[in-house]
Amino acid sequence: MKTATVSLLRCDTYAPEALDAALRASLANIGFDPASFSGKRIAVKPNLLIPAAADRAITTHPEFFRAAVRLIKASGGTPVLIESPSIHSLERTLKKTDFGRIVAEENVEVADVEKTGTLVYEAGRKFKRIEICEAFFGCDMSVNLPKFKTHGLTYITAAVKNLFGAIPGLGKSKMHVKLPGPNEFCDFLMDLYGALHEGFGKPMEIIHLMDAILAMEGEGPGTAGTAAPMNAVLASMDAVALDWVAVTAAGLDPKKAYTVVKGFERGFGARSPEEIEIVGAKMADLGGKPLSPSRGSFMSNMVRWPFTSKRFKNLSIDRPLPREGICTLCYQCMKICPGGAISKAAEGAKRPTYDYDKCIRCYCCMEVCPEAAIEKKRGALQWLFRL
Ligand code: SF4
Numbered sequence: 001m002k003t004a005t006v007s008l009l010r011c012d013t014y015a016p017e018a019l020d021a022a023l024r025a026s027l028a029n030i031g032f033d034p035a036s037f038s039g040k041r042i043a044v045k046p047n048l049l050i051p052a053a054a055d056r057a058i059t060t061h062p063e064f065f066r067a068a069v070r071l072i073k074a075s076g077g078t079p080v081l082i083e084s085p086s087i088h089s090l091e092r093t094l095k096k097t098d099f100g101r102i103v104a105e106e107n108v109e110v111a112d113v114e115k116t117g118t119l120v121y122e123a124g125r126k127f128k129r130i131e132i133c134e135a136f137f138g139c140d141m142s143v144n145l146p147k148f149k150t151h152g153l154t155y156i157t158a159a160v161k162n163l164f165g166a167i168p169g170l171g172k173s174k175m176h177v178k179l180p181g182p183n184e185f186c187d188f189l190m191d192l193y194g195a196l197h198e199g200f201g202k203p204m205e206i207i208h209l210m211d212a213i214l215a216m217e218g219e220g221p222g223t224a225g226t227a228a229p230m231n232a233v234l235a236s237m238d239a240v241a242l243d244w245v246a247v248t249a250a251g252l253d254p255k256k257a258y259t260v261v262k263g264f265e266r267g268f269g270a271r272s273p274e275e276i277e278i279v280g281a282k283m284a285d286l287g288g289k290p291l292s293p294s295r296g297s298f299m300s301n302m303v304r305w306p307f308t309s310k311r312f313k314n315l316s317i318d319r320p321l322p323r324e325g326i327c328t329l330c331y332q333c334m335k336i337c338p339g340g341a342i343s344k345a346a347e348g349a350k351r352p353t354y355d356y357d358k359c360i361r362c363y364c365c366m367e368v369c370p371e372a373a374i375e376k377k378r379g380a381l382q383w384l385f386r387l
C-alpha cells in the first residue's frame with residue numbers, strides 16, 4: 001500500500017516563471033491546495049547555512065525562496081522567514097546574500113531567531129524537550145525549503161536534516177557534543193522531525209519543497225562541496241519519503257542515508273520504498289550525472305561509535321585538517337567547534353591547532369570555513385583498508 005506521495009519534476013533553471021510553474025505543479029502532484037495557505041502564518045525554512053553566493057549550492061537558491069513566498073502570498077498566506085544559520089546571525093547572512101534583497105522586495109517578515117520555545121515530544125528517543133526558535137510557535141504551518149547536498153557526517157542533507165536549522169545558533173553545535181556520531185545524531189533528527197509535527201500542542205503540517213536544481217556533491221554541505229546540476233524540484237508532506245526519492249535520483253545509496261534508514265524504521269510515514277508513490281517525472285528523465293558522495297561518509301557509516309576508542313577513531317575516521325596557504329586564520333572553525341578541539345595557531349604556524357582526541361568528527365568546521373581550507377585526511381587504518 002502507498003502511504004506517501006512524492007512529486008518529482010525536471011527543472012533546470014531558476015527563472016521565476018519556471019519556478020512558479022514547478023512549485024504549483026509540485027503541490028498539485030501531492031494533492032495540496034495552495035488555498036490552504038489563506039489567512040495563515042507560514043513558517044518558511046530555507047537552508048541558509050552560511051552567507052554564500054547562490055551558484056555555490058550551499059544555500060537554497062534565493063529565487064527558489066522567492067517563488068515559494070510569492071506563492072504563499074498569492075494564496076492569501078503570510079510567509080515568515082525562520083532560519084538559524086550555523087555561525088553568523090540571520091541578519092548578517094541575509095545582508096551578505098541575495099536573500100536580503102529578496103526579503104525586502106517581497107516584504108517578507110523575518111523572525112527573531114534568538115528567542116527560543118520548547119517542543120514537548122514524549123515519543124522522543126534522545127530528547128523529549130527540544131528548544132527551537134520561538135517564532136515557529138506563532139505559525140500555523142511550515143514550508144521547508146531544503147537544498148539537496150551531500151554531507152560528511154550524515155551522507156546527505158535534504159528535507160529531514162534541513163529542519164535542524166530550527167534550533168537556534170550554536171545550540172546546534174552543542175547537539176553534536178551530546179550526540180557525537182551519525183547514528184545517534186540522526187536519531188535526534190528524527191525526534192526533531194516528530195516534535196515539529198506533534199510538539200506544539202496541536203498538529204503542525206509541514207510541506208517540503210526541495211531545491212535540487214543545482215545540488216551539491218563531494219565534501220558537502222559547506223564550502224568544500226562542489227555544485228552539480230541535478231535538475232529537479234521535489235515535494236512531499238513526508239520528508240523521509242522525499243529524501244529517499246532525492247538520494248536515489250541523485251544516484252547515491254539510500255541505505256547510507258541515515259535520515260532515510262532511521263525514518264523508515266520510525267514509521268512517521270512511508271516505511272519502505274514500496275510505500276512511496278512518485279508522481280511526475282521519472283528519475284531517468286532528470287538528465288544529471290550521478291553525484292559523488294562525501295569521502296568521509298564511507299567510514300562514518302562503517303564505524304559504530306560506541307565501539308570506538310580515541311585511538312581507533314584517529315586511525316579509522318577521516319580527520320579535518322586546514323591547509324596552510326589557504327587558511328587565513330579567521331578562526332570561524334574554532335568558534336563553531338562543539339568539541340573544543342580547535343585552538344589558535346602555534347607561534348609561526350599558519351593554521352589553527354587541532355586536538356584529534358577531542359574532535360568528534362562532526363565536520364562543522366568544514367561547513368563554516370569560508371576559504372574551503374579544511375580537507376579530510378585518512379587515518380593509517382583507512383590506508384590499510386584501501387590497500
Ligand atoms: S581553517 Fe578555515 S575557518 Fe579555520 S581559521 Fe582557517 S580559514 Fe578560518
Ligand code: SF4
Binds near residue numbers: 362
Ligand atoms: S575539529 Fe571540526 S570535526 Fe572536529 S569536533 Fe571540531 S568542528 Fe567537529
